[in-house]
Amino acid sequence: MHDLPDPPGGARMRDVARAAGVSAMTVSRALREPARVSPEVRARVEAAVRAVGYVPNRLAGSLSSRRSDVVGLVVPSLENSLFAATVKGISDVLRREGFQLMIADSLYSPEAEEAAIRAFLEQRVAGLILHDTLHTEATARMIRRAGVPVVENGTVPAEPLDMVVSYSNREAAKAMTRHLARLGYRRVALVTLPSAANARSRDRRAGFLDALAELGRPSDPRLLLEMPPGLASGAEALARLTEGAEPPDAIFFAGDVLAAGAVLECQRRGWAVPGKVAIAAFDNVDLLAQLNPPVTTLRLPRGEIGTRSARMLLDRLAGRQSGPAVLDLGFEIIQRAST
Amino acid sequence: MHDLPDPPGGARMRDVARAAGVSAMTVSRALREPARVSPEVRARVEAAVRAVGYVPNRLAGSLSSRRSDVVGLVVPSLENSLFAATVKGISDVLRREGFQLMIADSLYSPEAEEAAIRAFLEQRVAGLILHDTLHTEATARMIRRAGVPVVENGTVPAEPLDMVVSYSNREAAKAMTRHLARLGYRRVALVTLPSAANARSRDRRAGFLDALAELGRPSDPRLLLEMPPGLASGAEALARLTEGAEPPDAIFFAGDVLAAGAVLECQRRGWAVPGKVAIAAFDNVDLLAQLNPPVTTLRLPRGEIGTRSARMLLDRLAGRQSGPAVLDLGFEIIQRAST
DNA sequence: TTGTATGCGTTATCAC
DNA sequence: GTGATAACGCATACAA
Numbered sequence: 124m125h126d127l128p129d130p131p132g133g134a135r136m137r138d139v140a141r142a143a144g145v146s147a148m149t150v151s152r153a154l155r156e157p158a159r160v161s162p163e164v165r166a167r168v169e170a171a172v173r174a175v176g177y178v179p180n181r182l183a184g185s186l187s188s189r190r191s192d193v194v195g196l197v198v199p200s201l202e203n204s205l206f207a208a209t210v211k212g213i214s215d216v217l218r219r220e221g222f223q224l225m226i227a228d229s230l231y232s233p234e235a236e237e238a239a240i241r242a243f244l245e246q247r248v249a250g251l252i253l254h255d256t257l258h259t260e261a262t263a264r265m266i267r268r269a270g271v272p273v274v275e276n277g278t279v280p281a282e283p284l285d286m287v288v289s290y291s292n293r294e295a296a297k298a299m300t301r302h303l304a305r306l307g308y309r310r311v312a313l314v315t316l317p318s319a320a321n322a323r324s325r326d327r328r329a330g331f332l333d334a335l336a337e338l339g340r341p342s343d344p345r346l347l348l349e350m351p352p353g354l355a356s357g358a359e360a361l362a363r364l365t366e367g368a369e370p371p372d373a374i375f376f377a378g379d380v381l382a383a384g385a386v387l388e389c390q391r392r393g394w395a396v397p398g399k400v401a402i403a404a405f406d407n408v409d410l411l412a413q414l415n416p417p418v419t420t421l422r423l424p425r426g427e428i429g430t431r432s433a434r435m436l437l438d439r440l441a442g443r444q445s446g447p448a449v450l451d452l453g454f455e456i457i458q459r460a461s462t
Numbered sequence: 463m464h465d466l467p468d469p470p471g472g473a474r475m476r477d478v479a480r481a482a483g484v485s486a487m488t489v490s491r492a493l494r495e496p497a498r499v500s501p502e503v504r505a506r507v508e509a510a511v512r513a514v515g516y517v518p519n520r521l522a523g524s525l526s527s528r529r530s531d532v533v534g535l536v537v538p539s540l541e542n543s544l545f546a547a548t549v550k551g552i553s554d555v556l557r558r559e560g561f562q563l564m565i566a567d568s569l570y571s572p573e574a575e576e577a578a579i580r581a582f583l584e585q586r587v588a589g590l591i592l593h594d595t596l597h598t599e600a601t602a603r604m605i606r607r608a609g610v611p612v613v614e615n616g617t618v619p620a621e622p623l624d625m626v627v628s629y630s631n632r633e634a635a636k637a638m639t640r641h642l643a644r645l646g647y648r649r650v651a652l653v654t655l656p657s658a659a660n661a662r663s664r665d666r667r668a669g670f671l672d673a674l675a676e677l678g679r680p681s682d683p684r685l686l687l688e689m690p691p692g693l694a695s696g697a698e699a700l701a702r703l704t705e706g707a708e709p710p711d712a713i714f715f716a717g718d719v720l721a722a723g724a725v726l727e728c729q730r731r732g733w734a735v736p737g738k739v740a741i742a743a744f745d746n747v748d749l750l751a752q753l754n755p756p757v758t759t760l761r762l763p764r765g766e767i768g769t770r771s772a773r774m775l776l777d778r779l780a781g782r783q784s785g786p787a788v789l790d791l792g793f794e795i796i797q798r799a800s801t
Numbered sequence: 802t803t804g805t806a807t808g809c810g811t812t813a814t815c816a817c
Numbered sequence: 818g819t820g821a822t823a824a825c826g827c828a829t830a831c832a833a
């Protein structure tokens with residue numbers, strides 16, 4: 124909290140009013156509803172605004188009008204570029220509609236998310252977009268009391284707080300697993316990110332298991348692995364899964380850039396992909412298409428999740444949409460040479 | 463701008479005061495300077511806060527105190543993961559100090575940057591962090607009038623607005639170019655991102671040319687290329703530079719993931735790196751270390767730029783630091799097998 | 802240690 | 818079409 128440097132140069136609305144020879148109220152109207160002010164007055168106000176270098180104070184405006192043009196966004200991590208596409212989509216829509224974006228990361232911790240949301244509510248954000256779907260009790264209570272609209276993004280939760288825009292992690296993982304089975308792979312392994320605080324990882328594993336059950340295949344615990352994110356981690360996963368007896372003939376890396384790390388490790392070992400082992404990924408990052416071989420993966424609507432989330436939120440704020448809503452944007456399998 | 467849902471559940475400070483049997487002013491103090499309130503009163507206030515589910519209104523607080531705990535950040539792109547490390551560093555420091563982060567992208571356009579900054583100033587941010595160093599006249603004027611502290615980040619500009627935290631793109635490019643010469647490469651090509659609206663690209667080219675001049679080598683225009691960002695773009699650059707007569711024996715990709723794209727293209731062509739052509743990059747992204755061969759590059763203090771920028775800004779706000787300051791955080795060459 | 806009066810800069814409301 | 822007045826919810830300054 125520190126000094127706002129208004130004093131010297133900070134012109135207020137009344138300064139503009141004086142310069143234009145009108146009341147402050149007229150300046151306010153001229154700025155927000157130009158149509159409701161006579162053309163000549165409007166021109167005088169606009170000139171005065173430029174003359175004094177007036178920058179409206181939205182803190183005061185929001186306090187008075189009880190409206191806000193700031194949206195709060197919480198992502199699990201600011202470093203993971205997967206979320207970047209969604210953030211970008213959100214930002215694009217908000218900018219076009221004259222809203223501002225306040226952002227924080229939860230570090231995959233519901234408690235940190237709670238703190239971030241509390242801070243946002245103190246700033247009186249107009250609405251929230253949350254990438255995580257796992258929240259503390261206090262978080263849910265705060266949001267309910269505050270009455271702000273919320274869009275959740277990470278997956279389709281069993282009990283949404285309010286609105287949801289996502290794809291189904293479970294269905295996506297299931298679809299890819301069936302795809303691998305259809306291609307003839309008999310022993311498919313699954314690698315996910317740590318699932319403890321990550322509903323998405325859990326959904327993906329559930330989808331994988333759904334598919335195996337449907338196929339009438341037993342699920343072998345030796346074929347299930349959790350790894351931290353990162354390329355090196357993918358290489359490590361490959362090593363572990365292939366060193367035992369009965370190694371998998373295909374590995375489905377359901378998170379981050381693990382698959383890319385594994386393909387690069389195969390290059391180093393001189394292993395043919397998919398000859399020695401097939402590799403599939405979960406997200407359509409550029410790298411996967413450029414690797415040798417290019418990697419089979421899922422196309423997820425990362426950017427669209429952002430734009431649709433922002434639109435849904437703004438629609439609600441504008442009263443253009445009422446109830447809760449769950450939007451499943453689907454996914455697509457991209458078959459490439461790695462499988 | 464839309465309705466703040468305070469009315470129903472929105473407890474105000476006076477509601478807490480009533481519940482605690484004290485004045486609103488005492489609640490305010492108990493919350494911000496607990497030490498200056500008697501322990502029993504403090505306890506009563508805290509209980510009342512929980513009882514009524516009070517969430518302070520910082521809009522009102524900031525308006526009254528003329529302070530703000532929001533910092534505005536403008537990055538060229540929200541999608542480029544290179545900036546993510548810096549954003550993360552900024553966010554970490556701000557969180558710890560109880561500040562909030564408002565973010566916008568400039569799309570490499572000074573006009574878009576100006577619009578974002580204007581919006582931030584309307585929100586009465588306490589300070590600004592700008593990744594770009596190229597600003598419109600109006601931007602500079604606005605910031606000066608507003609009197610908010612600013613940290614610039616992208617490179618070390620000739621005429622800083624205020625404070626600067628960066629490394630020198632020019633020196634870094636120069637150092638890598640000399641490094642390649644020292645390794646024995648005779649014809650070194652440079653690939654940068656489009657330099658029109660990008661001071662960093664221009665600085666890097668200048669550094670490259672500095673080194674050539676120092677080495678007494680002519681600069682061959684056939685060895686200078688500008689390409690858009692992306693892996694595919696790097697592959698394309700490789701193709702173009704190697705198809706003519708007198709191809710380079712080393713290519714310095716001074717931007718984005720161009721170098722990685724080029725290495726992957728070499729793999730596809732079965733070209734030995736550095737046998738056929740050596741490849742160097744500009745940023746220490748994970749991928750470069752995992753590629754085959756691992757790629758020589760620069761280690762840039764991306765995260766530290768963020769933390770130091772935020773600290774410098776907060777120091778200024780706290781009055782712990784007065785004048786402008788320019789902090790050059792340096793860089794380091796990472797020699798790997800690709801050169 | 803606590804309370805009262807006043808103002809922060811804007812907008813809602815209602816008068817003209 | 819324009820203006821006067823009273824909030825918005827809190828903190829500063831001062832008094833008790």
